[in-house]
Amino acid sequence: MAYSVPKLTDYSAPALAAAVGECIRACAIEAAAVRNDAELKAFRDRWIGRKNGILPQINELWLKGAPKGAKRDAGIRVNELKAQIQELVEGAHVARENADSAAAERVDISLPGVRRPIGAEHPVVKTTNEMVRVFQKLGYSVAEGPVVETDYYNFESLNFPPNHPARDTQDTLFIAGQQSKPQRERLLLRTHTSPVQIRTMETMRPPIRIVIPGTVHRNDPPDASHSPMFHQIEGLAVDTNITFGDLKGTLDHAMKEFFGSNVKTSFRPSFFPFTEPSAEMFVSCFICGGSGKRDGSAPCRPCKQTGWIEVLGCGMVDPNVFEFVKDNGYDPKKVSGFAFGMGIDRLALLKYGVDDLQYFFQGDVRFLQQFG
Numbered sequence: 001m002a003y004s005v006p007k008l009t010d011y012s013a014p015a016l017a018a019a020v021g022e023c024i025r026a027c028a029i030e031a032a033a034v035r036n037d038a039e040l041k042a043f044r045d046r047w048i049g050r051k052n053g054i055l056p057q058i059n060e061l062w063l064k065g066a067p068k069g070a071k072r073d074a075g076i077r078v079n080e081l082k083a084q085i086q087e088l089v090e091g092a093h094v095a096r097e098n099a100d101s102a103a104a105e106r107v108d109i110s111l112p113g114v115r116r117p118i119g120a121e122h123p124v125v126k127t128t129n130e131m132v133r134v135f136q137k138l139g140y141s142v143a144e145g146p147v148v149e150t151d152y153y154n155f156e157s158l159n160f161p162p163n164h165p166a167r168d169t170q171d172t173l174f175i176a177g178q179q180s181k182p183q184r185e186r187l188l189l190r191t192h193t194s195p196v197q198i199r200t201m202e203t204m205r206p207p208i209r210i211v212i213p214g215t216v217h218r219n220d221p222p223d224a225s226h227s228p229m230f231h232q233i234e235g236l237a238v239d240t241n242i243t244f245g246d247l248k249g250t251l252d253h254a255m256k257e258f259f260g261s262n263v264k265t266s267f268r269p270s271f272f273p274f275t276e277p278s279a280e281m282f283v284s285c286f287i288c289g290g291s292g293k294r295d296g297s298a299p300c301r302p303c304k305q306t307g308w309i310e311v312l313g314c315g316m317v318d319p320n321v322f323e324f325v326k327d328n329g330y331d332p333k334k335v336s337g338f339a340f341g342m343g344i345d346r347l348a349l350l351k352y353g354v355d356d357l358q359y360f361f362q363g364d365v366r367f368l369q370q371f372g
């Protein structure tokens, strides 16, 4: 039965205590029964509402009706009672809010799960890793170096003296505001991975066999075959009695491993400041099989109908380069070596039949998904 405020006739201390206790018990039971916002409001109005609330009724019935001698004690007990009722109403309010937020956090296990896309190797990274693996099987290890380089490592120690015209072939991006520094200490974005050759020879004594993958930068406006940022992989082998025959044998094996065992290779003379003699290496076109024609008659574009595709530059390490690291065991009279370098992005274009380099760097998932 719902609680209603009784009239008090006995104002003795035990009778007051019993009446107060009964009132609080009733309030606590009703507070615990509150299940929604409407019930909370009804509960609140019933107990502390200004018009017909139970607290105003208690004021009216218990205090005003008290005999003179009992007014003071009754006042103290009623004040305590009010405080406890207020507390119960507050408590019911807080309990409701907690119940709401718990409901919001509850997981509906009948909903379908969230599918998170799995990443995949970028075609350039994939091509880099494939090429690195080819050389790792031959006993080469991987070396890396900084992208922001000094003029010394990028040019001077690779036999590009200051004012040498070969520097003009690499449109270099220099870091601004370094005019006060000596030229060899000025910073730039490396134009090739070759500085890592010198950096490695400074720390490791011969013999060495390394491959160097990495990003390089040149001041080339972006188009279908150029980008201001691109990727190279470079190799260096130094030992006693390394000959041009070792260079040809190694690279011929590596290209067959990478492109397939039926490609042929060909070397043509070239020039690089840090190798002497130097060569460009071609592989027979793996798209048209070297015929220059596709499907019998259509011209093969990747090899420009020549049947050959240029894949890398190489040569025997110029003795002038060894002079810079002579003190670490690279006496040009005792050691010899070969170096090679290739553009990874171009190999990826050829391998996957992509006709615009920019696709690789625009981050368009619709394009990149094809390689996942």
Ligand SMILES: [Zn+2]
Pocket (backbone or CB within 6 Å): 285, 286, 287, 288, 289, 290, 291, 292, 293, 300, 301, 302, 303, 304, 305, 306, 307, 308
């Ligand atoms: Zn072809």
